[in-house]
Amino acid sequence: MGADAGPERLAEGYRAFSEESAAEAPVYSALAAAVAGDRELLDFLTALPAGKRHPTLFLAALRFLGGVPADGAELRERVVSDAGRLRDTILARRTQTNEPARCAALLPALAMIGGPLALVEVGAAAGLCLYPDRYGYEYDGRPLGPPGPVRLRCTTSGPVPVPAQLPEVVARIGVDLDPLDVTDPDDRAWLRALVWPGPVEDERLARLDAAAAVAAQDPPVLLAGDLLDRLPDALALVPAGATPVVLHTAVLPYVGAARRAAFVERVRSLPVRWVAQEGAGMVPGTGQPFPGGWGPYLVLSLDGRPLAHTAPHGGRVDWLG
Ligand SMILES: C[S@@+](CC[C@H](N)C(=O)[O-])C[C@H]1O[C@@H](n2cnc3c(N)ncnc32)[C@H](O)[C@@H]1O
Known part of the structure; x- marks a missing residue:
C-alpha cells in the first residue's frame, strides 16, 4: 500500500487484511472486505499519502471518531458524511499500538x-x-x-x-x-x-x-x-x-x-x-x-x-x- 498503490492494489491489500484479521477481529475483517469492494471508499483511501492507507490506521481513525462501524453500510455512510475529519485524523495520527x-x-x-x-x-x-x-x-x-x-x-x-x-x-x-x-x-x-x-x-x-x-x-x-x-x-x-x-x-x-x-x-x-x-x-x-x-x-x-x-x-x- 505504498506510493504507487492505485485502487486495485489497495483492494488487494484490504482483501488480504480481511483474511489475516478474520480470527482476531471478525468485525474488522468484514469491514475491510466491504472497503475492498467499494470503489468510492478505495478512491478516498487512494487520495491519502503513501503510508496513510493501511486498514489498521483507517479503522482506528473511524473508531476514534465514532466507534467501530457495525457493518459496511455504516462505514460507508460515515466516510462519505465525515470525510474531512476522518482524513485529518488519519493524517495527524499513526499506527502506535502500545502493548x-x-x-x-x-x-x-x-x-x-x-x-x-x-x-x-x-x-x-x-x-x-x-x-x-x-x-x-x-x-x-x-x-x-x-x-x-x-x-x-x-x-x-x-x-x-x-x-x-x-x-x-x-x-x-x-x-x-x-x-x-x-x-x-x-x-x-x-x-x-x-x-x-x-x-x-x-x-x-x-x-x-x-x-x-x-x-x-x-x-x-x-x-x-x-x-x-x-x-x-x-x-x-x-x-x-x-x-x-x-x-x-x-x-x-x-x-x-x-x-x-x-x-x-x-x-x-x-x-x-x-x-x-x-x-x-x-x-x-x-x-x-x-x-x-x-x-x-x-x-x-x-x-x-x-x-x-x-x-x-x-x-x-x-x-x-
Ligand atoms: C507498533 S508501535 C509499537 C510501540 C511499542 N514499541 C510497543 O511495542 O508497544 C510502533 C511505534 O514505532 C514508532 N516509529 C515508527 N518509525 C519510527 C522511527 N523511524 N523513529 C521513531 N519511532 C518510530 C511509531 O510512531 C510507533 O509509536
Whole structure:
C-alpha cells in the first residue's frame, strides 16, 4: 500500500487484511472486505499519502471518531458524511499500538543484563513497555512481581530463564516519531482506538488502561523524532552507574531498509546492551523476513543474538535451543 498503490492494489491489500484479521477481529475483517469492494471508499483511501492507507490506521481513525462501524453500510455512510475529519485524523495520527504485555517476552532478556538498568526504548509510542519492573507476571501460572491490576500472563516452552525477581530500572527514556502522552485524554483515546475489536479486546483494553495508570504516576521521558537521529540525545540522559539498554519492540518494519541497517550498525557500535523483539530478520541473523516484516511471531534477541520466538503481543515465549 505504498506510493504507487492505485485502487486495485489497495483492494488487494484490504482483501488480504480481511483474511489475516478474520480470527482476531471478525468485525474488522468484514469491514475491510466491504472497503475492498467499494470503489468510492478505495478512491478516498487512494487520495491519502503513501503510508496513510493501511486498514489498521483507517479503522482506528473511524473508531476514534465514532466507534467501530457495525457493518459496511455504516462505514460507508460515515466516510462519505465525515470525510474531512476522518482524513485529518488519519493524517495527524499513526499506527502506535502500545502493548504492555510485550514486557512478559522482554523480561527474560532484560533479566540477563547486569543492572541497574536505564531503558532507552526507540519507537516507544506512550512508553508502556518501559515499566517491566512495575507489572505483575504469571509464567505458566507461576506469579512474579507485585500484585496489582497489570497481570501479564505468559506460556513458555524450552528453558526460558524466568528470573526470580524483577530487574531494577532506574531510567525510562523513549524516542518516538510522535510520542503519546498517557496523561492526555486524546492520546489515551487514540491508544484505545488502536486495539482491535474481537475476542481479546476487553482483556487488552483493561490491560492498556491499567498500564497507562502505572505510567501516568511516573511518566517516562519521551523524545520526539526518528530513532537514529535521537538515539544520542536519549543515551545522554542515562544516569551514571546504570547499564544503558537500547530496546525496541514491533518497530523496525516501519523503518525503511537502509535506515534500519544504519540503526543496527549504530547500535552495534555503541557501548550498550541491546534487546529487540521484532519480526524475523529485522535484526540481521534472526531468521528470514516475512513479507512486510510481520509474521506469526516476533523474535526476541539480545545483542543481536536470537533467544526466543514470542507471540506478537507477548503472551507466549518459545526459547530457542
Ligand atoms: C507498533 S508501535 C509499537 C510501540 C511499542 N514499541 C510497543 O511495542 O508497544 C510502533 C511505534 O514505532 C514508532 N516509529 C515508527 N518509525 C519510527 C522511527 N523511524 N523513529 C521513531 N519511532 C518510530 C511509531 O510512531 C510507533 O509509536
